[in-house]
Amino acid sequence: MLRMAFTLEHTSTAQDVDYTLRLTTDEDGNTAVELTGVDAEGTRVAEGSLTLPPGGAAPCARLLTQSLTALSGLRSPRSRKPPTSGNANQRWTAESDAALREAWLSHPPTDPAPEVIRQLASEHERSPAAIRARLARISCDPDVVGRLLNETTAGLVGRGAVPAAAG
Template sequence: MAFTLEYTSTARNITYTLTVNADTEGALAIDLTGEDESGTRVAEGTLTLPPGGATESARLLHQSLTAIAGFETRRPRRSTVGNANQRWTPDEDTALREAWLSHPPTDSATEVIRSLATTHQRSPAAIRARLPRLTCDPDVSGRLLTETTATLVGRDAIPAVDDT
């Protein structure tokens, strides 16, 4: 039995048309086209299947296209800030420590960290992680770590800082 089916769908300003033609023997010719708003063809392809080949081919196409679609729907990578993944220099460490200690404990640690992240072109997570290494308490702005809190964050990870 011969027949023709046509399906149309529009996504992201491209109209896709899928046309399926079956001949009297059961062989299928599948044509896919895609046109943008100006009528320019941006996608096209033809698939010819023997009689009885539609089921397995449909399964394979479905699996393949589902996997490919997963790449399209992933969130784009976040843009990195200027100094991301760069080593901290001694001067940057000194500037960060001094800036942290210049804030009173009444300032929101989260807001101070965000501000320092912008100033130092680092992420807030990078600033928060660096503060204990500079003997600064990341939970209270303007405060140094006490012996107790230094033990909790790992005293061995904290280099001695000269306060003179």
């Protein structure tokens, strides 16, 4: 069986680190694997090498894939439960509804709704999705800051569980 020597190099960037993987195979079928990682300041932050016998690349690749996938799952921000807001899963009270309604109506309609919703979420220790949903339930238009829903739009967005506060 005739074998050829070759070199394969692949580069990738992740989290401001440039990784280079170099695979070199000789005529006997041995494969040398070298990995380096250099950060934005030019500091080498990752390095390693291994030599594989003929036919060893595929099983080693499977092993490395499984191991690194498992390791990244342990450290991945996606694998952690997202932080919850202080009042998450707490019932809305009449007082908290009134405070939210008053805060929403105090902003001019020229303020961007997503920004105001994020601000109110922080103030009320709720998620932006919870604030947006609650606005509609207390007769506020979640798309236009400072505006109440009319009967037609209230029906479309699902108002009804909380009576509208006296305005």
